[in-house]
Amino acid sequence: MRQAISKVNLHAFELCLDNGFRNITTSTRPIHKPEDLKGLKIRVPLIPLWTSMFKALDAAPASINFSEVYSALQTKIVEGQENPLSIIEMAKLYEVQKYCSMTSHMWDGQWVLANQLRWKSLPQDAQALISKHLRQAALLQRGDMFKLNNSVQAKL
Numbered sequence: 001m002r003q004a005i006s007k008v009n010l011h012a013f014e015l016c017l018d019n020g021f022r023n024i025t026t027s028t029r030p031i032h033k034p035e036d037l038k039g040l041k042i043r044v045p046l047i048p049l050w051t052s053m054f055k056a057l058d059a060a061p062a063s064i065n066f067s068e069v070y071s072a073l074q075t076k077i078v079e080g081q082e083n084p085l086s087i088i089e090m091a092k093l094y095e096v097q098k099y100c101s102m103t104s105h106m107w108d109g110q111w112v113l114a115n116q117l118r119w120k121s122l123p124q125d126a127q128a129l130i131s132k133h134l135r136q137a138a139l140l141q142r143g144d145m146f147k148l149n150n151s152v153q154a155k156l
Contacts, residue, residue, distance in 0.1 A: 005111065011119040013131060015138035016109030018145045020084035024101045025093055028079045031101035043069055043081040050082075053106075066091075073097060084108050085152040086145065100156050112138070 005012040024031045024042070031037060037059040044050035044061045054061035064072050072078050073096040081093065082105070088094065112134055119127065 001111075005113065006116060009116045011114045011116045013112040013114070013134045013138075015135055015142075016111050017138055018142040019108035019110060020086055020145055020149045021104035022082045022084055022106045022108050023088070024080055024082045024103045024105070025088055025097035026080035026099045026101070027073065027076070027097050028099075030099040031080075031103055040080055041078045043072055043078040069093070070096060082106075085149045085156065089152040089156065094156055102153075 002012045024037075026040065026042075028040070029036065031040075034057050037054065037057045040059045042054055042059050042061055043064045044054055046063045046065065051061045051063060062072075062078050064078065069081055070091060070093065073081060073093065080097070082103070083091075083093070085100075088097075088100065094100070122130075
């Protein structure tokens, strides 16, 4: 991944931030196995990878902006959606979804990036210091996310 990122003149730091594993919520049925996705109208982000994955699982993916997810679920434009537990809780999607299936079908991380030319122009000691502190911050954030997802799972 870092090689691909560097090809577009970005520097990827050592660790991604952790959003958690993505799980599926639905208003119609729980998801226990891939076959349960057949025909499910599911909201996915506007990303071709998500759309193609759910199409391959015989679901009916609909690319909808996150700002419209709650109302799309409420009005039954889609029957389900997939997100990390923290997002499900924060957006109160449990108000319009009956089931939360712990599918953990995809891990959701966010790269910390820098302009590659600017990064390379920094002295080595500055790069080392920044890298060290970003690594420490990412580890702390991952710990916080682990605790949050466990508390949200218990709550939901």
